[in-house]
Amino acid sequence: MADDPRLILPDPVPVHPKLDGRAEIGRGEHTIVLEGDVINGQPHVLKVLSSPTDYAYYTAADRPTGAHFPVVYADLGEAGRSSRGYPFHIVEVEKLYPLPLYGDTAELASKLCTSYLAACKMWHTFAQDMGRIALYHLTVTPMGWTDAMLESLQALQNFINEYSALPDLIKADNLMMRRDGTLVFSDPVFMG
Ligand SMILES: Nc1ncnc2c1ncn2[C@@H]1O[C@H](COP(=O)(O)OP(=O)(O)O)[C@@H](O)[C@H]1O
Numbered sequence: 001m002a003d004d005p006r007l008i009l010p011d012p013v014p015v016h017p018k019l020d021g022r023a024e025i026g027r028g029e030h031t032i033v034l035e036g037d038v039i040n041g042q043p044h045v046l047k048v049l050s051s052p053t054d055y056a057y058y059t060a061a062d063r064p065t066g067a068h069f070p071v072v073y074a075d076l077g078e079a080g081r082s083s084r085g086y087p088f089h090i091v092e093v094e095k096l097y098p099l100p101l102y103g104d105t106a107e108l109a110s111k112l113c114t115s116y117l118a119a120c121k122m123w124h125t126f127a128q129d130m131g132r133i134a135l136y137h138l139t140v141t142p143m144g145w146t147d148a149m150l151e152s153l154q155a156l157q158n159f160i161n162e163y164s165a166l167p168d169l170i171k172a173d174n175l176m177m178r179r180d181g182t183l184v185f186s187d188p189v190f191m192g
């Protein structure tokens with residue numbers, strides 16, 4: 001959820017046969033998340049996206065993939081227009097879970113957020129480029145990331161450059177996890 005309730009997307013769930021009757025389980029500044037079906041034992045959710053950058057993050061042919069990125073099952077098409085001025089897009093993705101307060105995954109998430117924030121402070125004079133440079137800083141400074149995490153940060157960096165997006169790693173609720181404890185970048189970008 002967004003920290004400030006005034007920023008949360010105020011729209012009703014758009015009318016669409018795929019969304020009808022589904023429970024809302026999450027909502028942020030740009031996205032509504034609805035409970036999906038459980039398929040082969042794997043719970044799915046439907047993300048109703050109002051941000052073109054988020055839509056690209058979930059569906060572009062060159063979107064980042066790998067252990068730390070959400071699994072996407074289907075692009076279910078458009079569903080009207082959001083109050084943010086863009087069409088809503090429905091994507092079916094794996095259900096993820098909030099981070100616990102303690103443990104390895106929580107520590108990794110906290111290291112990501114605090115190092116990103118520290119790099120933002122270091123590079124704040126770059127104004128609108130600060131976030132991009134801070135993320136780059138995380139990929140070139142030895143910080144003990146696993147190979148998979150370093151590759152994920154680089155993939156995120158590539159996506160951000162390609163789509164003129166900005167990283168959104170300060171809010172810990174944009175990081176979630178799988179049941180097995182793998183950290184997942186569930187909402188790491190916003191429109192630049
Ligand atoms: N794959 C998911 N599975 C379950 N809940 C999710 C998933 N993705 C997001 N959420 C929940 O929905 C909220 C809003 O989603 P998010 O992708 O962060 O949207 P926004 O772009 O509006 O910030 C999140 O804070 C989280 O609680």
Ligand SMILES: [Mg+2]
Pocket residue numbers: 028029173174187
């Ligand atoms: Mg978010």
